[in-house]
Amino acid sequence: MPVKLVYFAWVRERIGSAEETIELPESVSTVADLLDHLEGRGEGYAAALENPQVIRVALDHEHTPHDRPIGRDVREIALFPPMTGG
Amino acid sequence: MPVKLVYFAWVRERIGSAEETIELPESVSTVADLLDHLEGRGEGYAAALENPQVIRVALDHEHTPHDRPIGRDVREIALFPPMTGG
């Protein structure tokens, strides 16, 4: 099942890409699994995700804790640093 | 010693006057003494000051508790109901 990944702020800069569409492997069940999987995709990913606990994740525009499963109907997953708006 | 008295809101309406200058009698030492003294000056004063504990008093533009003495240098004494601005 293809899913769109979007990256923001220094996560985007370190990965070197703003968005991409990937096929989620069977081994990826939770948000934490996804971060593990992505970290192995190359140097930029490793730099972006070296401290996975600071990475915030949104599934289809909703903040989601790392221990949650990624539903089969999820279409867009966003990875970004803690927010600094306001 | 003459002192200027000024009245506001329903204190002014009941007394029927916005300001007057009176001679403070020797018997008046504190703010409470002044309220007692004024209450005896007629029907309007009695109506205005029937519940002296709700009357707020300012000496020369400063809020002053009823138990305070009225200094010899005080030039203006204001009587008014609790404030309702803002």
Place this chain on the structure above:
Amino acid sequence: MAGAITPVVRVQRADFDMDTECAALAPGGDTGALVTFTGLCRDEDGTLGALELEHYPGMAEAEMTRIANEAIERWPLTALAAIHRTGRILPGENIVLVIAGSAHRGAAFEAASFVMDFLKSRAPFWKKEHRTDGSEGDWVEAKDGDTAAMRRW
């Protein structure tokens, strides 16, 4: 803050507008947060025709200045204004404006709230109601809640 700011304090019949007053304060480059409070005349479900705002000239400005300076002592403010209208005010019109600026939002919110709580209970203003049915209304009574709001500071 290096050097305490001077508050803007005014009592006036004319209306005010927020953007003009904020711009006039020119709060400077260290201001990251600007909080305004506007008090408006409610229509009381259509029964209120107007409020008549009476004040004690001289003392009103003096007391507002004392309250503003107390806020400036308690919080690191970059700007502070308190403007109160008098005279006849119609439903929907502005009555009072407080502006507080600071580097951070906590101080700006707290200072604006503090100034309003003290203004309500300490500044010599009184409201009389005029009813839409033509009857003379009453003087608005002070609320116990306002004294409680002031005492929390």
Place this chain on the structure above:
Amino acid sequence: MAGAITPVVRVQRADFDMDTECAALAPGGDTGALVTFTGLCRDEDGTLGALELEHYPGMAEAEMTRIANEAIERWPLTALAAIHRTGRILPGENIVLVIAGSAHRGAAFEAASFVMDFLKSRAPFWKKEHRTDGSEGDWVEAKDGDTAAMRRW
């Protein structure tokens, strides 16, 4: 409140002004208190050239709407708006505006403060600094105090 209000939520490059936004809300005859919060770009003692505000389109609006609706559930509001700018913002310029209206001042102050606390920690915006010395600045780091501010609600 009979019938919950609908909040105004916008993400935009353009500046805003308070009076226009407050007037557009048309908060109605029951509004006795209107609180605005404006977040401004500080100059950091002259070292900051500009902030670059990045956001997550779609989610930013969705999250701001969730926060606003939560405030509307918790306080009896007559008006609520949250407007956030994006793109390049110079020192002294506006970043964010929150407006909360209610019959009484307590609800308006609390709701505006609540929305700001949640906006800071939950709305997907990120600030990058550009320095006046020409060097590329850093991404602004989230503050622990902001999370604490959110948790008090």
